[in-house]
Each structure stands twice: as C-alpha cells, then as structure tokens.
Amino acid sequence: MRRLSQLTPFALAALLLAAWEFGVRVAAVPQFILPAPSVIAMRFAEAWADGTMLRHLAPTVIEVTIGGLLGGALGLLIGVPLGLSGSARRVISPYLVAAQSTPILALGPVLVLWLGPGLAAKVAVCALITLFPVAISTLVAVRDVDTGTLELMRSLGASRWQTLRYARLPAARSGILAGARVAATLAVVGAIVGEWLGGTSGLGVLLNLARGSLFDTPLLFADLLQIAIVGVSAYGFVLLIERLTSRRIA
Helix, strand or coil: CHHHHHHHHHHHHHHHHHHHHHHHHHHCCCCCCCCCHHHHHHHHHHHHHCCHHHHHHHHHHHHHHHHHHHHHHHHHHHHHHHHHCHHHHHHHHHHHHHHHHCCHHHHHHHHHHHHCCCHHHHHHHHHHHHHHHHHHHHHHHHHCCCHHHHHHHHHCCCCHHHHHHHHHHHHHHHHHHHHHHHHHHHHHHHHHHHHHHCCCCCHHHHHHHHHCCCCCHHHHHHHHHHHHHHHHHHHHHHHHHHHHHHHHHC
16 A cells, blocks of 8 residues: 555656647647657757756756755754744844745845855855745744743753753754755755856756757756756755654654
8 A cells, every 4th residue: 555655646747747748749739839748858868968967957956055055054043042032033033024025036136246146146045045944944843842841851950051952952853854845945946046147057047048049948848857856856855864863863
C-alpha cells in the first residue's frame, strides 16, 4: 500500500504528460506557442549537451545557496529575540509585516542601484525574500512553546539561556524548519528575479534570452523545468536536514 502511494504522483505526472503530448499533436498547436513534452525533453538534453544549461545553472545555484543561507541566518537572529520578548515583538513586528508586503520586484531595482548588477544584488534579493518566512516561523515557534515545559525549566532554576537552549529551541524546531522549507523555494524565486533585473548569466537570464532574442520556446520550457528542479532540490535539502536532525535528537 505504501509503495502504491509513492507511485501515485509519478503515475499522475505520466498521465498529464501523455495528455499534453497527445493534445498538442492532435490539435496541431504551433511549437512556438506550446511545444510537446518530447520536444522540451530533447531541447533540455541539447542545452545540457552544449553547455548552455550548466553555464546558466551554476550562477543561480550560487545565488540561491549564499542568499538562502544568509537570509535564513538573519531570520533566526531576528525571530528568536522577537519570540522571547513581547515588547520587542510589538515594536518590530509591524515593520516586518510592512517589509514583507512590499513586492520584491519593487525592491530589486533599488538593490541593483545600490549594489550593482553583480552577485551582491542577487544574493541580497534572495536573502530578503527568505528572511521573512524564517523570521516569522521562528518568532511563532519560539513564542508558543508549551507553558508546562517552561514552568518545569523555571522550577529547576534554569536561566533564560538554558531555557532557550534546552526547551524553546528544541520545541520550536519543527516550526523553524517549516519556515525554512518555504524559504528554500522562495530563494529560487529571488535569484530569478535578481537575474531578470540585471546580469549576464543565470537561469533568469536564460529565460529572457529564450523568449527574446532567441525566440526559442522549447528552450524556455526547458529552462522552466530546470528552475523547478532547483526549487525541488532546495526543498529536499531542507527536508534532509530535518530528517538528520530528528535522528540526532532521537
């Protein structure tokens, strides 16, 4: 039964791809509007064979990695104190909400103006877009620890640091990692947005090239597939960390 549940997503994907392939060919949809999955797969393989995909993939992975880790670290540094202090939470939380509600596309040009079109601006975009989900999830997880656990720590004479280390953070682990899973996929979005705003390489740049000067719709879809793979890989990396830490705790 478990094996069947694992195969179901793949079966659904295969069914959707088959329907897509059949529908496009029967309806004779032009390739420049919607290429068939087989055409996209061939173009994906060609882009890897001639080095195009790797050349644009490497900068995006670097931006996602550095920006995601930086944003996650800053989110923890902000979220933990806010979760511990009600007064700080009341003062700072409105600014977090206001910053989160500002579209990253609106902030991107300002960051490019300040930092230039290089790696720094793209890392900053990734860090900003990943900071908020980690900060908010950390805030909530640290704040909402079971009161019985906190009373037990107080009865044992634990300091605030000991309570944070041995009670709050272990109890908040699941909430923090839930925010990290969201942030991991948003980091990819941030990298693509940063590359749209300026740059010479990256999967976002390749999107612009494929739909613009090259007018290569199969390459456009192949690039979208690669972006999805990067996003799933980032999400899977966080899941791996979650499993490894859960085993260590157990």
